[in-house]
Amino acid sequence: MSSTFVSDSLAAIPPRRGRRSSLRTWRWSDRLVLLAAWVAGLSLCAITAAIILYMGYRGVQYLRPGLIFSRPQVSKDQAGSGGFLDPLIGTALLTLIGIAIAAPMAICSALWIVEYGHGGRTRQFLTRIVESSIEIVAGTPDIVIALFGLAIFQLHILAFVSFVGEGGGVYGKSFLAAGAMMSLIALPPLFVATRDGLQAVPAHMREAAFALGKTRIATIRRVLLPSVRANIATGITLGVSRIIADTAIVLVLLGETLRTEPQGGVPGLGVLRGTGSTLTSYVYENSPAGEGAAPQKAYAAAVVLMLFVLVLNLAVEWITRAQARSSGSIAIAGGIV
Amino acid sequence: MLQRLRKPWSDNRAERLLGAVSFLACLTVACMVVFVAIHAWPTFEHNGLSWLGSGGSLSEQVERMLATSANPPASAFHIRVWPILYGTLLATGLAVLLALPLAVLSSIFIVELAPAPVRRVMIIVVRLLASVPSVIYGLIGILVLVPFVGAHLVTSAERTSLQNTVQLTGAGLVVAVVLLTVMITPIMVALTCDALGAVPAAWREGAAALGVNRLRAIRAVTLRAIRPAIVAATVLATARALGEAIVISMVSGSVFFAPRPSDGAAFLLEPFRSFASTIVDFREGLGAPALSATLYACALLLLFSAFALSVAGYLVKLPMRKYQVKG
Numbered sequence: 063m064s065s066t067f068v069s070d071s072l073a074a075i076p077p078r079r080g081r082r083s084s085l086r087t088w089r090w091s092d093r094l095v096l097l098a099a100w101v102a103g104l105s106l107c108a109i110t111a112a113i114i115l116y117m118g119y120r121g122v123q124y125l126r127p128g129l130i131f132s133r134p135q136v137s138k139d140q141a142g143s144g145g146f147l148d149p150l151i152g153t154a155l156l157t158l159i160g161i162a163i164a165a166p167m168a169i170c171s172a173l174w175i176v177e178y179g180h181g182g183r184t185r186q187f188l189t190r191i192v193e194s195s196i197e198i199v200a201g202t203p204d205i206v207i208a209l210f211g212l213a214i215f216q217l218h219i220l221a222f223v224s225f226v227g228e229g230g231g232v233y234g235k236s237f238l239a240a241g242a243m244m245s246l247i248a249l250p251p252l253f254v255a256t257r258d259g260l261q262a263v264p265a266h267m268r269e270a271a272f273a274l275g276k277t278r279i280a281t282i283r284r285v286l287l288p289s290v291r292a293n294i295a296t297g298i299t300l301g302v303s304r305i306i307a308d309t310a311i312v313l314v315l316l317g318e319t320l321r322t323e324p325q326g327g328v329p330g331l332g333v334l335r336g337t338g339s340t341l342t343s344y345v346y347e348n349s350p351a352g353e354g355a356a357p358q359k360a361y362a363a364a365v366v367l368m369l370f371v372l373v374l375n376l377a378v379e380w381i382t383r384a385q386a387r388s389s390g391s392i393a394i395a396g397g398i399v
Numbered sequence: 400m401l402q403r404l405r406k407p408w409s410d411n412r413a414e415r416l417l418g419a420v421s422f423l424a425c426l427t428v429a430c431m432v433v434f435v436a437i438h439a440w441p442t443f444e445h446n447g448l449s450w451l452g453s454g455g456s457l458s459e460q461v462e463r464m465l466a467t468s469a470n471p472p473a474s475a476f477h478i479r480v481w482p483i484l485y486g487t488l489l490a491t492g493l494a495v496l497l498a499l500p501l502a503v504l505s506s507i508f509i510v511e512l513a514p515a516p517v518r519r520v521m522i523i524v525v526r527l528l529a530s531v532p533s534v535i536y537g538l539i540g541i542l543v544l545v546p547f548v549g550a551h552l553v554t555s556a557e558r559t560s561l562q563n564t565v566q567l568t569g570a571g572l573v574v575a576v577v578l579l580t581v582m583i584t585p586i587m588v589a590l591t592c593d594a595l596g597a598v599p600a601a602w603r604e605g606a607a608a609l610g611v612n613r614l615r616a617i618r619a620v621t622l623r624a625i626r627p628a629i630v631a632a633t634v635l636a637t638a639r640a641l642g643e644a645i646v647i648s649m650v651s652g653s654v655f656f657a658p659r660p661s662d663g664a665a666f667l668l669e670p671f672r673s674f675a676s677t678i679v680d681f682r683e684g685l686g687a688p689a690l691s692a693t694l695y696a697c698a699l700l701l702l703f704s705a706f707a708l709s710v711a712g713y714l715v716k717l718p719m720r721k722y723q724v725k726g
Contacts, residue, residue, distance in 0.1 A: 092614045095504075096512070102501050103508030103521060106588070109581055110524045113531065113539065170420035178414050192421045195428040201635075201709040203642020205675045206435065206698045212685065213434040213695075246427065279413035307532035309645045310675075314682050342534045349538050351649040357542055364535050375527050 114368070121365035124358045130366070134320040134344075143356065146363050148322045149344040152237070153306050155333070156316075156340055159241025160248050160305045161298060167245070168252035169294065171196065173282055176260040200250035208314035211243035215315075225325040225335055235317040236325070237334045243311050248301030255300065259293025260286060292385045296378055303374040306367065309342040316343065341367045435702060438695035441688070445476035450696065453481030457655035461681070464689040475689040482657040483697070486671030489658060490572060490647065491640040494579035499633055501580070502587035503622075509588070510595040511617055525592075529585035536578050537649035544577065545569040545650055548668065557665040565669055570652035573667045578646050583636040590635065594628030594719075595621060627719045631712040638708040642701055644675035653680050674701055 085093070129145035136143070171192055179189035199207075215223050216234035224236035263286060271281040317323075317337025324332035339347070341363050346352050348360035442450060460478045467475040509521045549569025558567050598621050606616035622629075652670025660666050672680070674697040684690040 088612055088614070092612060095618075096614055099504045099508040099512055102504035103513060103517075105501075106505050106528065106584065107521065107524050110528050113535075116539065116543075117535070167420055167423055170417045171424060174414070174417035174421045178417065188418075191425055195425040197709060198428050198706055199424065201638055201705045202431070203644065203675055203701050203705060205642065205644040205678050206702050206705075207431070209438075209678065209695060209698045210431045210435055213438050214430065249424070278410045282413075303530050307530065307534075309532070309534045310679060313645075313679060314685075342532060345534045345538055346645065346649070349649065350541050351537065360538055360542075364538050367532055368535060371530055371532065372527070375523070375530055378526070379523060 114372075117361075117365050117368045120361040121368075124362040125365050126362070129359065129362050134339075143359070146341065146344050146359070146366075148320065149339045149341045149363065150366070152316070152322060152338040153340040153342075155237055155338075156241050156244050156312070157302050157305045159237065159334075160244030161301055163242060163245035164248040164252055164301055165294075165298060168249050168297065169256050169287075172253055172256035172260055173286075176257055177278060177282060177286070196250055196253050199246055202246075203310075204247060204308055205310040205314070207243050207246050208311040211239055211311065211315050215239040215242075223335065233317070235315050235337055237316065237336065237338060240311055240315040243315055244305045244308065247304045247308055247311070251300035251304060252294075252297035255293045255297030256290060259290035263289055292381055296381050296385075299374050299377050299381065303371055303378075306340075306370055306374075307342065309346055312340045312343040313346065316340065318343065318347065320344065320347065341370075432702065435695055435699050439692060439699040441476055441692040442478070442696040445473055446478060450478065450480060451484055452479050454479040457482055461655070461684075461690065461693075464693065465684050465687050467687060467689050469688065471687075471689040476692065478693055480674075480693075480697070482655055483672050483674055483677055485657045486651070487641065487673040487675075490575050490579060490651070490671065490673055491637060493572070493576045494583060494640050495633060495637050497576065497580040498584045498587055498636060499629075502584050502591060502632070502636075503629060505584075506588050506591035506595055507617055507622075509592050511613065511621070525585045525588050528581070529589065533582065533643065533645045534649075536582060537646045540574050540578050540646060540650035541570070544574045548574055553665075553668055557662075557668065561662065561665060561669075565654060565656050567665065567668050568652060568670075569668070570650055571668045571670045572651075572658055574650045575647050575671075576667075578650060579640050579643060582643065582646065583640050586639055587629075587632040587636045590632035591625065591629055594625040594632075598624050625719070627716050631716045634708050634712040634715065638705045638712075641673075641704055641708075642675055643673075644679045647673045648676035648679040651676055674698075 085096075088096075130150065131147055132145035133147045134144045134149070175189050175192060179185055212234050214220060215236075216232045218232055221232045223238045223242075224233045227233045267285055267289070268281055271285045276284065316339060318339065319337045320339045322333060322336060322338035324336040326332045326335060344363045345360045345367065348356045348363070350357070455477075457478070457480065464471070464475055464478070505521075509518055509525070513521060546569060548571075549567075552573070553567045553569060561567060602620050602624065603616055606620045607613070611619065651672060653672060653676065654670040655672055656670050658666050658669040658671055662669065678694050678697055681690060681694060685694060
């Protein structure tokens with residue numbers, strides 16, 4: 063029965079016709095779904111455009127160079143409360159610490175899993191454990207990671223990370239503490255990017271290196287790492303955009319002083335052990351949700367943050383496009399999930 | 400020693416080093432569960448699982464916790480968090496319900512319908528939407544959407560009728576749900592798009608050869624093939640929405656209140672709190688042991704639900720391997 067239906071409808075189709083006339087033969091329900099799909103897709107574009115345009119408008123309205131280059135001040139009125147130089151430096155510092163911890167960890171794990179994870183059943187089992195624990199880290203809400211950080215950095219043996227408060231308890235909040243937890247946020251995208259890159263390296267490249275008498279580790283250093291450089295760059299960019307976007311960890315683990323407050327006398331280490339703020343916590347504190355209630359400054363800092371995010375997105379786009387030209391298609395979910 | 404390190408590394412040593420670093424991730428996860436559980440224990444010790452039930456006024460219970468000193472009496476741990484649980488489930492559920500059709504339709508649009516230039520733009524848009532910091536969503540919510548809802552959607556009749564129970568300022572369920580939807584849609588779109596792209600072209604061509612139009616082919620073949628991936632994407636998006644702290648803390652009104660469906664349309668305008676936003680709201684109170692235990696218990700619950708959801712997402716996608724459709 064179905065075959066007669068098919069041949070009938072085939073016979074009914076005129077040899078060639080344009081796309082528009084074929085739409086006219088569609089059922090109404092199909093046309094509605096088509097319309098809905100277009101509306102859904104375009105509404106995503108509209109939302110994004112609205113956010114960017116609105117932030118751009120607020121940026122033109124409120125963003126002044128003076129805000130970027132002046133430190134926050136304690137003041138009664140908003141005219142005297144300064145800008146967000148300290149939060150900017152804080153964001154940069156946290157990003158540096160986070161990536162400095164996350165990148166070696168992610169690259170080592172990816173190398174171990176792809177290059178050493180295949181021999182024998184125990185080793186496959188261990189590989190699965192490592193991969194799933196990184197997946198668990200990826201799925202953990204950042205507020206939970208923040209509370210976990212507070213729990214470990216308030217231990218007395220880790221007092222050197224932050225400082226000891228007046229009551230004798232370890233404060234547990236510092237740039238080092240927040241940066242260490244930020245590395246957990248940046249780890250999964252970095253790991254996934256590196257692992258996928260390594261898996262995409264054709265086997266004959268490894269075989270050629272082995273045939274030349276290179277050891278595994280020499281192959282990794284001379285052949286594999288150079289060929290996944292672009293993937294690592296993508297991973298780092300994604301990790302950076304995760305870190306600069308995170309608020310919950312900063313609010314819990316950085317102590318919520320708008321100015322960078324060093325602890326102890328050693329110049330560099332003092333800042334790392336001290337408290338401070340980042341752009342995200344500056345926005346939060348100056349919004350009606352925080353204490354400051356200075357919407358203009360919150361907008362100005364948010365615009366700077368948005369610019370960073372846009373630049374990082376463009377960077378990812380640029381790297382992956384260069385890569386796609388050399389190696390075929392790219393996946394959308396890549397780093398964002 | 401230095402000489403030994405400078406020589407070319409033996410494979411064994413390199414492997415051991417790489418393996419050891421890899422296991423740091425496992426160690427972190429184990430530590431996370433253990434530490435959060437230890438800090439949360441007093442709450443479960445004093446309340447049991449009726450912790451999740453309802454009873455009494457939550458804000459009074461929290462006040463009592465904040466008032467206690469370093470060694471709180473057992474009575475200070477008493478808390479019933481049903482309004483928070485209810486608020487969390489309500490906001491997450493509504494956001495996922497809204498995001499699901501939006502995400503499926505727009506991924507069909509991106510992969511199957513859009514002309515190539517539009518598709519390229521859409522991919523950039525999805526990535527960008529996924530990477531907008533939550534604090535910016537929250538800022539737009541609290542400075543644009545909340546005043547708008549407060550001025551135009553809250554009627555004075557609703558405001559006066561609820562005067563004695565809760566204040567309707569505009570901050571509440573509807574703004575939080577809208578923002579959560581915008582935040583989780585790109586995640587679902589990205590996962591669904593990747594699954595759609597992995598469906599073999601031959602299946603689609605087969606459907607087209609049988610004479611159905613493009614949309615029928617999508618509905619009958621492509622969507623059916625990636626059903627598990629859609630469910631998995633929904634599950635992952637649910638996990639993301641459950642854990643979202645900042646946006647909800649900014650736009651939910653931050654009041655211990657369970658929105659009541661019996662209030663009619665005002666139900667959607669009523670404030671609430673979720674687990675994650677409660678932690679953010681009371682981060683200053685982490686010094687009070689009783690409150691700290693309660694907040695860690697919230698975190699433990701979030702941790703376990705995120706874990707359960709990611710396992711569920713994995714299990715749901717297993718059948719797709721059978722068809723060799725990656726996703």
